[in-house]
Amino acid sequence: MTLINKLMDEDDSRVFSHFERLVARDQGIENYLSNVKVLVGLFSRLEWTNQTPRAKFGHTICELMIRALESTELQSEHFSLIREIFQSFGYDLRSVSTSYEQFYTLYQSKSRLFGSSHLGISSEQRSTSTPSLPTALLAATTLKPARISCPSTINERLKDIREEESERRRIEDERVHREETERRRQRELEEEERRERIRTEEEERLKKEAEEEKKRREEAEKKRVEEERIQKEAAEMKRKAEEEKQRQAAEAKRQEEERRQQLQAYRNANPCTFFTATVYRHQEPNNIYTHEVFRGRIIGLYFARHQCQKSREFTPVLRDFHAQVREDFGVLFISMDDSELEMKRFLEEYHGDWFHLKYGSELGDSLKKKLNITVIPKLMILKPDRTVLKMDGYQDVLNCQNPRQLIDQWKLFTEHVADKMPNRNKVSGDSLVDKTHEVEGTGIDEAVEEKRKLEEEETRLWIEEEEWPKRGAEELKRLKKGQQEYLRTLPCTFLPDTIYRHKDPSSTYNQTVFNGKLIGLYFARHQCQESRDFMRVLRNFHAQAKDDFEILFISSDNNKEEMNMYLKKYHGDWFHLEYGSELGASFKEKLKVETTPKLVILKPNGTVLSPNGCSDVSTHLTPRTVIDYWKSFLGLIVDSPLSPNRSFVTDQRQEFEHFFSLPSKVTK
Structure with missing residues (x-):
């Protein structure tokens, strides 16, 4: 039993191929019944985890019993054994075997034949090596002398039946053989067609892959050539744009210098003389x-x-x-x-x-x-x-x-x-x-x-006047150079918090990114129409002045989602504090930010240069003019850093008043 179970688990095809050979081979009725008894014992004791092997077992048992019933050697003892098996396992066989109906029809026919004959059905008890038989088989042994003396009618009838059955079996065997031959031929044709189909599909697949590979290489080469062309054109355009930018910058610088010289000359040539009052x-x-x-x-x-x-x-x-x-x-x-x-x-x-x-x-x-x-x-x-x-x-x-x-x-x-x-x-x-x-x-x-x-x-x-433009240009150049050098030496010292950049969300930054630059604290919110309108102006301004000017955005939005939407949709490539930052709240309170937008311009150390950055950016013609205007106050305003720990109410007012007084004081 253990061996059969193992074989069934590992390779049940070997077991069932042996069953097919048992059914196909002409073994004689005794061998048929011996095999039936063995298979019935296995059928009743095996552990069935799958119904398919169980059905094949039942089918084999029915096929062997059909061969036994059709055998010319069938006697009442044999039939009694078959009847006992039927009575014990008939229900199970009916539920699993497709040959059951054929077996049952033949069994009923034989049962009627043996029941109507004077031979009866033997009830002899078989030996312990085989399943027990009905007692009628034992009675059959007492009838044996009488059977010899009976007329030969039954024997002749049985002989005719055997001959009929033999002829039927021969015809059936020929039919089965023909069907098997036809099936085999059909399988061979199907196998040949399958192989031909597989071969054709493989050829088509290889051909298609070769075409796709060729096309891919052509496209890759075409893409490479196109990218090289684009890169060359981009490099050439960039070179020309850079040259044009440098030319325009030089021309703008020249015009600005000329305008400043003309302005100074005009002022020197046109003093105010029509009143002397205070x-x-x-x-x-x-x-x-x-x-x-x-x-x-x-x-x-x-x-x-x-x-x-x-x-x-x-x-x-x-x-x-x-x-x-x-x-x-x-x-x-x-x-x-x-x-x-x-x-x-x-x-x-x-x-x-x-x-x-x-x-x-x-x-x-x-x-x-x-x-x-x-x-x-x-x-x-x-x-x-x-x-x-x-x-x-x-x-x-x-x-x-x-x-x-x-x-x-x-x-x-x-x-x-x-x-x-x-x-x-x-x-x-x-x-x-x-x-x-x-x-x-x-x-x-x-x-x-x-x-x-x-x-x-x-x-x-x-x-x-003729000497003034030259002296004025030299003095202006010296002053601007001094302002630039002074600005570059200033580190940023008033921003202890971590800062972020919305176009690079995976990175964090500190205050060193503002070293040597003017800083604009920008207070705004997404729901404010003026903030959205001013953003376009500030974005263009920052893009042209980012070498000398950097922005730190402090949100006044209602929630973080609004701030993120505002950053993504409107803001330029600058920095911002985390939403709800205590430092940002401190700046809002100390700078008294009540309306938006508001842009406060600071030195890198936090000293306020201009509280009205929005107006400065909006009203000047060029960013360079505004940057130079802010830089002109670098050395004039006394350092008074904006610190998170500093009381700013009074200091801010003094700083603003000091800032606004500078131009006129310088003039005086």
Whole structure:
């Protein structure tokens, strides 16, 4: 049993091929029944884990019993044994063998035959080596003498049956042999077709692989040639672009240098001579200034008042205009308000960073009276030498699309027209001062002498003008070089936190990435439309100035997901603090960041250079102009680093006030 189970587990085909040989071979009835008994014993004792082997066992048992029933040697003893097996295992055989119906039909036929004959069915008990038989087999032995004396009818009938069965079996064997031969031939044909199909498929596969490999190599070669061409073209374009960039940079630098020289020469050649009164600046109320702040600048006398709606609407327009051309254009505000308190309120709420006369000053009152100011707002445009260029520049500024172009037009008018029409362009006299300001010693002789001195001074300045551009260019070059070297020596010391870069999320950075660069703390949020609009300007600005300027973004978004979306969709290639960083919250609190966007410009050590970086970036024509403007304050502002542990409320105000006072102090 153990051996059979092992064979069944390892290779059941060997067992069943032996069964097929048992069925196919003519062994005689005794051998058939002996094999049946062995197989029945195995059938009842084997462990069936699979129904297929069990069905094959049952099929073999049925086939052998069919051969036994069909045998001409069949006797009642044999039939009794078959009946006992049928009674014991018939149900199991019926459920597993396809030959059961054939066996059962033959068994019923033989049962009727033996039941109707006088021979009966033997019930003799078999030996212990074989299964027990019915008792009727034993009775058959007592009938043997009687059977010999019986008529030969039964024997003859049996002989006929045997002959019929033999002929039927022969025909059946021939049929089986033919079918087997046909099946074998069919299998051979199918095998040949299968082999031919496999061979054809293999040939097609190899051919297809060869074609694909050839195509792949051709495409790879084509791609390599195309990549080489693209790389060469890209290298050539890059070289040309670099050359063009260097050319443009050199040209821009030359033009900038030329413009600065021209500006300085113009200022030296055009001092302010039409008044000597003290002027003030509302953003620095503790400082006082003289007429020298208007040297070399076109001057706008601005008459307005706080209670006038039209004045309140025009003042922000003038403020934006002035911010873009402040180097060439200065505003002197003369209040038309009813009280000094109203004038201060008007200055704080609406006015730009320009100058004004003291409320109720004699010069202001005289100007208002002599010029007959009846309509406000009014903006009178003058040369520094008191020549009137425009009686009212209100409409020019209101409709201006390009402030720089308008200033150039006024300057052009100054050079080519104004000086050639002294009587028509000046206000009813040689100078505005003669009409509006009573000079001490009001006699005509003093005024004439003063005019002669001014003309001599102007002549001297024009004589020195030829030497000025060269000296000015050398001095400017020296100053800019010194600023750059000073900036490069400054390490970043005020950012202890880890910082990140959204275009390289797997890396972290520290404050050393800001060494030697100007730093812009940028506060903004995704839901703010102004922040999104300004982002495009700042992104282009940073791309052109990243060698000298770096940005640290501090999010004001509602959650981290909004910040990540904002970074991915709008931001440039710069750095940011982690969302919710305590350092970022500290900066917001100390810098009093209440609205966005806000851009605060710092030195690498944290000293504030400009709290109005958004305005600086938006109003200047080129990034280089803004960078140079910020650098110009590097050596002028006293270091006062922005530290996470520092109380910033008072210090920030002092820093901002100090920052805003610098240009005028330097001028003075």
